[in-house]
Each structure stands twice: as C-alpha cells, then as structure tokens.
Amino acid sequence: xxxxxxxxxxxxxxxxxxxxWSLRPWLLLRALEIPFEEEALSFNDPSFGARVRRxxxxxxxxxxxxxxxxxxxxxxxxxxLAEKFPDHGIWPEERLARARARSISAEMHAGFPxxxxxxxxxxxxxxxxxxxxxxxxxEIARIVELWTDCRSQFGASGPFLFGAFTAADAxxxxxxxxxxxxxxxxxxxxxxxxxxxxELPAMRDWISAALAEHDFVPSDEPYREPPGERH
Numbered sequence: 001x002x003x004x005x006x007x008x009x010x011x012x013x014x015x016x017x018x019x020x021w022s023l024r025p026w027l028l029l030r031a032l033e034i035p036f037e038e039e040a041l042s043f044n045d046p047s048f049g050a051r052v053r054r055x056x057x058x059x060x061x062x063x064x065x066x067x068x069x070x071x072x073x074x075x076x077x078x079x080x081l082a083e084k085f086p087d088h089g090i091w092p093e094e095r096l097a098r099a100r101a102r103s104i105s106a107e108m109h110a111g112f113p114x115x116x117x118x119x120x121x122x123x124x125x126x127x128x129x130x131x132x133x134x135x136x137x138x139e140i141a142r143i144v145e146l147w148t149d150c151r152s153q154f155g156a157s158g159p160f161l162f163g164a165f166t167a168a169d170a171x172x173x174x175x176x177x178x179x180x181x182x183x184x185x186x187x188x189x190x191x192x193x194x195x196x197x198x199e200l201p202a203m204r205d206w207i208s209a210a211l212a213e214h215d216f217v218p219s220d221e222p223y224r225e226p227p228g229e230r231h
Contacts (some may be wrong), residue, residue: 010037012055012063016210018043018220020121020174022062023206025077028170030202032088034081036064043217075109078167092162097154101161101168104146108171115139119178122220123210128183143175144190151189159196173197177207 011029013022029036041048041061049059056063056072064071064080071080082090091098114135132140150161150168157163161172176197179186186194197203 008067009035010039010065012039012041012052012061012065014041014048014061015043015213015215015217016040016206017123017213017215018121018217019061020177021060021074023121023174023177024074024167024170025062025064025081027173027200027202027206028078028081028090028167030205031165031170031200032085032090034085034088042215044215074171075105078105078170082167089164090167092154092164092166092168094154097162100150100154101166104150104161105168105171107146108175112139112143112175115143115175115178119182119184120220121174121177122181123177123207125221126181126183130182140179140184143172144187147172147190147193148187151193159193161193165200169197173203 011022011026013019013026016022026038028034041051045051052061052063053059055065055070058072060072062072062074062077064077066080066084071077078090081088092101114133118132118136119130147161154162158165160166160169162168176194178184179194180198
C-alpha cells in the first residue's frame with residue numbers, strides 16, 4: 001500500500017507549453033517514480049494568481065503541497081524531496097558528484113538571463129537559423145562546457161550528467177527543450193546528452209501534454225497571428 005503522505009502530495013504547475021520552472025520538479029517526480037497528483041493552472045486564467053496564493057504567498061508556480069504544508073520555488077522543492085525520499089537518487093550518491101550537481105543546478109536556477117529571454121521554452125514552437133547575440137552565445141557555451149565536464153568526470157555509468165538521472169538533469173531539461181526547439185548547434189557530447197533527456201518517457205509525456213493544451217499566452221507567442229486577424 002502506498003504511503004498516505006506520498007499519496008497526498010500535489011504539484012501545482014502552470015502551462016506545460018511554457019512553464020520551465022514547473023517542468024523541473026514534475027520531471028523529477030515522474031522520472032524517479034515518486035507518486036504525486038498534478039494540478040495544472042492556466043496562465044490565461046484571471047484567477048491564476050489568487051489560486052496559487054492559496055498555497056504560496058509568492059503567487060508563482062510550481063508549488064508542492066504535502067498534506068497541509070506547501071513548498072514553493074523549484075530548488076526548494078527539489079531539496080524537500082531529497083530529504084523526504086533519501087533513497088530515490090534525487091542527488092548523486094557520491095559526495096563530490098552531489099556537490100557538483102548542486103552547484104550546476106544553483107547556477108541554472110540563478111543565471112543565464114540572456115538565454116532565458118532570447119530562447120524561451122515553448123514546446124509547440126520551432127525555429128531555425130536564429131542570429132544569436134554574443135551574450136546568448138556565451139551562455140550557451142557555458143552550458144555546453146558544464147555538460148561536457150559533468151559527463152567526463154561523473155557520467156561514465158549512464159547517459160545523464162552524473163550517469164543516472166538526477167535533479168541536475170531535471171534542472172537542465174528546459175534548456176534541452178530550448179536548444180532543440182530553436183535548433184541550436186551543439187557538439188557531439190552535448191547533443192547526445194540533450195537527446196537522452198529528450199527521449200525520457202516522462203519528458204515525452206510532458207511534451208505530448210503541452211502540444212495538446214492549445215492554450216496560448218499572447219506574450220509568449222510573438223509569431224502567432226491572433227485569431228481575429230487571420231485572413
């Protein structure tokens with residue numbers, strides 16, 4: 001019988017088409033087979049903020065609700081899960097690998113503003129041959145560097161950054177989507193890693209659900225013609 005505390009966990013997320021922050025804990029939970037319930041809220045819902053603030057004063061997704069306790073911010077959620085499920089491999093087992101995984105996840109959590117702005121996550125959108133500013137190119141190069149270093153130092157036992165799938169891979173999953181959807185050129189090591197993340201069954205499930213939403217946020221769809229202006 002499933003643990004009652006596990007069964008009551010609920011993850012509140014935004015639109016799967018856009019919400020990179022929601023993808024991280026969702027993918028981690030699904031890939032590591034930790035049971036949870038999903039509550040998806042539309043960014044287009046006028047009551048979105050009020051509904052999220054029932055659980056989080058920050059008014060942003062994702063939020064993990066465990067019984068009558070809420071945890072918000074994706075990195076805080078990951079750490080909460082790591083403590084609650086110490087045997088699920090949320091972080092690498094080896095101390096140095098675990099420290100590196102936390103370092104690169106924190107770097108992603110707080111950094112890469114130019115990449116985020118220029119290559120937003122949008123699962124139903126494809127674009128090629130984009131001229132990228134130097135600031136974006138530098139951030140892409142840094143991500144390729146850290147992926148390559150992790151694969152070289154810690155990834156011998158499997159296809160992910162630290163061999164087995166961990167929170168670090170969940171943290172870079174939205175970057176994988178950005179790179180693939182915008183046809184960013186990657187060297188072989190980074191391309192193979194990106195493909196491994198993209199081929200995860202949990203990732204495929206997220207993308208399928210994102211493509212089925214048809215719930216478009218105008219500010220995130222600069223190339224989509226509004227319905228009233230179609231000819």
